[in-house]
Structure formats: C-alpha cells, structure tokens
Amino acid sequence: MHPPRILLGVNIDHIATLRQARGTRYPDPVQAALLAEEAGADGITVHLREDRRHIQPRDVRLLAEVLNTRMNLEMAVTEEMLVLAEEIRPAHVCLVPEKREELTTEGGLDVVGGFDHIANACQRLSAAGCDVSLFIDPDNAQIDAAIRAGAPTIELHTGAYAEAKPGSTAAIAEYERLSTAAIHAVSAGLVVNAGHGLHYHNVEAIAALPGVNELNIGHAIIARALFVGLKDAIQEMKRLIIAGQEAGLMAALDAHEHVHEHEHKHDGCCSH
Numbered sequence: 001m002h003p004p005r006i007l008l009g010v011n012i013d014h015i016a017t018l019r020q021a022r023g024t025r026y027p028d029p030v031q032a033a034l035l036a037e038e039a040g041a042d043g044i045t046v047h048l049r050e051d052r053r054h055i056q057p058r059d060v061r062l063l064a065e066v067l068n069t070r071m072n073l074e075m076a077v078t079e080e081m082l083v084l085a086e087e088i089r090p091a092h093v094c095l096v097p098e099k100r101e102e103l104t105t106e107g108g109l110d111v112v113g114g115f116d117h118i119a120n121a122c123q124r125l126s127a128a129g130c131d132v133s134l135f136i137d138p139d140n141a142q143i144d145a146a147i148r149a150g151a152p153t154i155e156l157h158t159g160a161y162a163e164a165k166p167g168s169t170a171a172i173a174e175y176e177r178l179s180t181a182a183i184h185a186v187s188a189g190l191v192v193n194a195g196h197g198l199h200y201h202n203v204e205a206i207a208a209l210p211g212v213n214e215l216n217i218g219h220a221i222i223a224r225a226l227f228v229g230l231k232d233a234i235q236e237m238k239r240l241i242i243a244g245q246e247a248g249l250m251a252a253l254d255a256h257e258h259v260h261e262h263e264h265k266h267d268g269c270c271s272h
Ligand SMILES: CC(=O)[C@@H](O)[C@H](O)COP(=O)(O)O
Pocket: 011, 013, 046, 047, 049, 074, 096, 103, 104, 105, 135, 195, 196, 197, 218
C-alpha cells in the first residue's frame, strides 16, 4: 500500500519580517496564510518568538480564527508562551529552543537536559487539546526522551544537513543521522516531521527519508514567492516533495528486492 503523501506546512514568518521592517500593516501574514492554503499548503506554521521580531500575538489569534487547515505554533518553553497556547489552543504546538540573539533556530531542543520542564509542558499542552511536537536534533537519546516526555510527534532539525556543502562528507554524515533518527522514531511509533533550511535544491532528499509525515518550510518558499508568486512557489515545492517521496519509496523497494534475491540465491546454493 502506498503511504500517505508527505504534507507541507508553510511557514509564513518572513511575510511578517517584511511587515515589521517598516512597522506597516502590510504584508499581512494572515492574508498570506489564506493564499497558501488555496495553493495547497496542508498547514500553516508560525514561530512566535519572545522578541516578537516577526509574528505577533495578533497574527496567532487571527490565524486561529480563520485558518481552514491547521496552525502549527512554534514556541519556546516559557510560562508566557504556555499560557498563550493554552488560551489559543492551536491544533499543533512545536516546542523549540530559542536564543534571543540568534539569527535563526540554532539547534534542537535539549529534551534530555530539560526533561522535567519539557514533560510538564507536553502534559499542559496535551490537556489543552494541542498535538505536541518537539523540535530536536536527529539523535536517538533525544528521541527516546521525547517519547518519555509524552510527545506524540517530533520535528527533526534539518539545519545541519541544509548548511553542509552538498555532497560533502559532512552532508553525507548529516543525512545518515537524519535517516537513522527517522527510522528509530517511526519504529517507536512517533509521528516524524522535519524542517529548517529546506529549499528547492535539498528538499527531495529529505522527502525521501523513511516515514516522514510533514515538512515545514518557510524562508525558501517566501523568498521564491517574491519572483514567481506564493501559489507557484508552494506548488513547485509540493511537486519536489512528491518526487522525493516517490524516489525514496522506489529505493526502499529496490533494497528490499535486492535482499530477497540475495536470500534466494543463498538458499539455492546451500540446498545443493
Ligand atoms: C524552529 C524552527 O524550525 C525555525 O526554523 C523557525 O520556524 C523559523 O523561524 P525563524 O526564521 O525565526 O528562525
């Protein structure tokens, strides 16, 4: 049976970055979210940062009212954010690490180190009806801690892979880490999402990872939308995701058949 196609969550933070640069009312990320949904986005992701550099609480509140798909609210594990999420109750909440001075999210959440605090946040958000996801590095210890913390979903941080030079030893090693982590998490029953730094040239390989449920992509889509429009930028990304997923499934099938062939040959040889 063909697995469900990988979903695309469109991150609209950087529509708000442009608005905040001038303190204007435009461009409105809420308007962008509705257009993104029309173009085929399966969900809308926003990261409400503590420093409010792009998305504002007003955006999150409005999105909760108008979205036809579902909101994935990325947030730090702070009391202020937990209270807001408990009030707004987004369909999905993704807990992320946050440093005020960082250019963008630098690493995954340390679920092992901050276990009690994070497990408590998972419990509060689940009680509020949110599906909780933890944004973590592709590391089995972090995945196991996410399970113990009660998170049904993880998002694998693809930033290190995206930043590595394509084809380099570092990129191959990062891809291996992502693949091992995805297999470990899926076989443990987690829903596995991935994202960060994905663009039109690296997304297919990530979509080919085993068992991925959803990719969250923002910066590259919004940047491309400047030239081709949001609809084409999203549809082009979706085509690449589907192509990557198909390639991954074909590769898995080939590997499976190869093992069977090998087993048959081996059986044949031993029976004589
Ligand atoms: C948590 C995460 O994955 C980030 O990619 C985030 O969604 C993007 O937000 P910034 O652009 O503010 O880093």
